[in-house]
Amino acid sequence: MCASVVGVIRVSGLSKRYGDVLAVHDLTFTVPPGRVTGFLGPNGAGKSTTLRMILGLNRPSSGTATINGRPFAHLRAGLRHVGALLDANDVHGGRSAAAHLSALARGNGLPRRRVHEVLAEVRLAGVAGRRLGGFSLGMRQRLGIATALLGDPPVLLFDEPVNGLDPEGVRWVRDLFRRLAAEGRAVLVSSHLMSEVEHTADRLVVIGRGELIAEESVAEFAARGSRAGVSVRTPAAAELAALLTRAGAAVTAEGVDALTVTGLSAPRVGELAHTHGIVLHGLATRTASLEQAFMELTADRADHRAGERR
Amino acid sequence: MSTATPIARPTTPPARFRDLLAAEWIKLWSLRSTRWLLGVGALALIGFAAYSSVNTYLDWPTYTPREQAAYHPVSEVLTGATAALLVIGAGSVGALTVVGEYATGLIRTTLTAVPARHRVVAAKVAVVAAVMLTLGAVVTAASFGASQAILSGRQIGVSLTDPGVLRVLAADALLAPVAALVGMGLGALLRHTAAAVVAVCGVLVVVPSFLKPTVHQWANDLYATLPLYVWRNCLSQTHPRDSPALPTVTGSWVVFALWPLVAALLTLIVVTRRDV
Ligand SMILES: Nc1ncnc2c1ncn2[C@@H]1O[C@H](COP(=O)(O)OP(=O)(O)OP(=O)(O)O)[C@@H](O)[C@H]1O
Numbered sequence: 366m367c368a369s370v371v372g373v374i375r376v377s378g379l380s381k382r383y384g385d386v387l388a389v390h391d392l393t394f395t396v397p398p399g400r401v402t403g404f405l406g407p408n409g410a411g412k413s414t415t416l417r418m419i420l421g422l423n424r425p426s427s428g429t430a431t432i433n434g435r436p437f438a439h440l441r442a443g444l445r446h447v448g449a450l451l452d453a454n455d456v457h458g459g460r461s462a463a464a465h466l467s468a469l470a471r472g473n474g475l476p477r478r479r480v481h482e483v484l485a486e487v488r489l490a491g492v493a494g495r496r497l498g499g500f501s502l503g504m505r506q507r508l509g510i511a512t513a514l515l516g517d518p519p520v521l522l523f524d525e526p527v528n529g530l531d532p533e534g535v536r537w538v539r540d541l542f543r544r545l546a547a548e549g550r551a552v553l554v555s556s557h558l559m560s561e562v563e564h565t566a567d568r569l570v571v572i573g574r575g576e577l578i579a580e581e582s583v584a585e586f587a588a589r590g591s592r593a594g595v596s597v598r599t600p601a602a603a604e605l606a607a608l609l610t611r612a613g614a615a616v617t618a619e620g621v622d623a624l625t626v627t628g629l630s631a632p633r634v635g636e637l638a639h640t641h642g643i644v645l646h647g648l649a650t651r652t653a654s655l656e657q658a659f660m661e662l663t664a665d666r667a668d669h670r671a672g673e674r675r
Numbered sequence: 676m677s678t679a680t681p682i683a684r685p686t687t688p689p690a691r692f693r694d695l696l697a698a699e700w701i702k703l704w705s706l707r708s709t710r711w712l713l714g715v716g717a718l719a720l721i722g723f724a725a726y727s728s729v730n731t732y733l734d735w736p737t738y739t740p741r742e743q744a745a746y747h748p749v750s751e752v753l754t755g756a757t758a759a760l761l762v763i764g765a766g767s768v769g770a771l772t773v774v775g776e777y778a779t780g781l782i783r784t785t786l787t788a789v790p791a792r793h794r795v796v797a798a799k800v801a802v803v804a805a806v807m808l809t810l811g812a813v814v815t816a817a818s819f820g821a822s823q824a825i826l827s828g829r830q831i832g833v834s835l836t837d838p839g840v841l842r843v844l845a846a847d848a849l850l851a852p853v854a855a856l857v858g859m860g861l862g863a864l865l866r867h868t869a870a871a872v873v874a875v876c877g878v879l880v881v882v883p884s885f886l887k888p889t890v891h892q893w894a895n896d897l898y899a900t901l902p903l904y905v906w907r908n909c910l911s912q913t914h915p916r917d918s919p920a921l922p923t924v925t926g927s928w929v930v931f932a933l934w935p936l937v938a939a940l941l942t943l944i945v946v947t948r949r950d951v
C-alpha cells in the first residue's frame with residue numbers, strides 16, 4: 366500500500382504581535398513542493414516567529430498557515446507531515462541521542478529502525494548513546510536534522526540549519542536539501558545570510574520587519590540589484606559611452622577605460638562597438654550579487670533596534 | 676529545475692495513544708535523575724521504616740502501658756518526616772517531567788512531533804500517575820512487610836484485616852501520585868526548575884506542617900483542604916478521632932482526589948493555551 370504525498374505550505378495574512386512589537390505583519394506566501402525555498406530576512410525580521418506559527422507552536426494574532434490545506438496544530442503524528450529543525454538546542458541534555466529520537470519516533474508510531482537510519486544518515490551513529498549535554502552545536506544541528514527526517518515527511522522546515530556546521534557539513538546539508546526537494550518535498554530553509562541559501566534555493570521568500578519584500582525565483586531576485594548590467598573595457602570609453610547612451614542605455618564610467626552599462630545586453634553592446642569600429646578589451650555580463658540585492662532591499666527594513674515600538 | 680515528483684511511501688499505521696504512553700515512558704526513564712531519585716528514594720523510605728521499627732522493637736519494654744496502647748504498628752510505614760520526604764521527591768519528579776521540557780526548549784520539539792497538545796498532556800499525566808502509584812504501592816508494601824517482620828518479635832504485629840489498616844496503607848501509597856501530579860501542575864505553571872521545586876515544598880509540605888487544629892472552625896475547614904494535613908490528621912490514623920476540628924475520612928479522600936485532578940486540568944489548560 367502506497368500513499369502519494371505532495372507537501373505545500375500556505376501562509377495567508379499571517380500576523381503576530383508580542384505586546385508592542387509587531388513581529389510578523391500580514392504575511393502571505395506559498396512554499397511549493399519539489400523546490401528549496403529560501404526564507405530570508407535580517408535579524409529580527411520575523412522568520413523564526415513565522416516558522417513557529419506554521420508549526421502551531423505560537424498562535425497567530427491573525428491569519429492562517431496551513432500544510433496541505435490543514436492547520437498543523439491538531440495532527441496526532443506531526444513528524445509524518447512536517448519535519449522541522451527550529452533550534453538545535455531544543456533537546457534535554459540529560460538524554461542520549463538514541464533515547465531522544467526513540468521517544469519521538471515511538472510517539473508518532475514510527476518503527477525503531479528509523480532512529481538508527483536517521484542517525485546513520487546524519488553521521489551520528491557512533492555517538493548514539495552519548496548524552497546530548499555533551500554534544501557540540503554542530504552535532505546538535507545534525508541531531509535536529511535527524512529529527513526532521515525521522516517521519517519521512519513531505520514538508521521540511523529548517524531555521525538557520527547551517528549554524529555550527531563545518532565546511533564539509535555545510536556541503537552535506539546543501540546536498541541533502543536539494544535531494545529532499547528533488548524527491549518532491551517542499552523544503553523551506555531560513556537564513557539571515559544570502560550566501561547560505563543562494564547555492565541551494567530555487568525560490569526566495571524575503572521578509573523585513575515582519576513584512577513580505579519579495580517572493581520570486583533566485584534569478585528574478587538577482588535582477589533587482591542595482592549593480593546588475595554589462596561591464597565593458599575599452600580605450601575609447603568616452604566615445605562608446607556617448608554611442609550607447611544614444612542607443613538608450615544608462616552608462617556609468619568606472620575609471621578611465623571601463624563602463625557599466627544597463628539597459629542593453631552584452632551582445633548588443635559588442636555589436637554596436639563593432640559597427641562603429643570601437644576596440645573592446647573586455648565585455649562581460651555582470652549579475653548583481655544576491656547578497657547585494659538582499660542588502661539593498663532590506664536596508665530600510667533592517668530592524669536592529671530590537672523591541673522597537675510600532 | 677526539477678518538477679515535483681510525488682513521494683510514494685508505505686503508509687504506516689496511525690499513531691495510537693499507547694504509542695504516546697510509550698514515548699513518555701521512554702522520556703521518564705531515560706533521565707538519570709529520575710532513576711536515581713526514584714530508586715534511591717524508594718530504598719531510603721523502606722530503610723527508614725525498617726530502622727524506625729527496630730528502634731520501637733528495642734524500646735518497647737520501656738514504653739508505659741498507655742504508650743503501648745496508643746501505639747499502632749502501621750504508623751511505622753510512613754512517619755511524618757518520611758511522608759514529607761516522599762511528597763517532596765514525588766512532587767519534584769512530577770514537576771521535572773514538565774519543567775524539563777520547558778526549561779530546555781524540548782517542548783517545541785515535543786509539540787512539533789505531536790501537535791495535538793492535549794494528547795501529550797494526557798499521556799504525561801497517565802504515565803506519571805501510574806509510575807508514582809506503583810512506586811508508592813511498592814514502598815508501602817515493602818515498608819509494611821519489613822516493619823511487620825521486625826515487630827512480630829514483640830507480638831505487636833497487625834493484620835491487613837484489622838480496622839483501618841488497609842485504608843492507611845492505601846493513603847500511604849496514594850501520597851506519591853497525588854504529590855507528583857500536583858508537582859506537574861506547579862511545574863506547568865512556573866516552568867522553572869528551582870521555582871517549581873520550592874513551590875512543591877512550600878505548598879505540599881512546609882505550609883501543612885505548621886498547621887494545627889485551632890479553635891476557629893473556618894481555619895480548620897481551610898486546613899482540611901491540604902493533602903498532607905488530611906493525611907497526617909486523618910488518613911494515616913487507623914482510628915481517626917471524630918471531631919469537627921479534624922478532617923473526616925470522606926473529606927480527606929475528596930482532597931486526595933481533587934488536588935491531582937485540578938492539577939492535571941491546570942497542566943492541560945496551561946500547556947494547550949500558551950505559546951512555546
Ligand atoms: N517570545 C517573544 N516575545 C516577545 N518578542 C518576541 C518573541 N519572539 C520574537 N519576538 C520579537 O519578534 C521579532 C521577530 O523575531 P524573530 O525571532 O522571529 O526574528 P528572526 O527573523 O528569526 O531573526 P534572527 O535572524 O535573528 O533569527 C523580534 O523583534 C523579536 O524581538
Ligand SMILES: [Mg+2]
Nearest residue numbers: 412413414524
Ligand atoms: Mg530566528
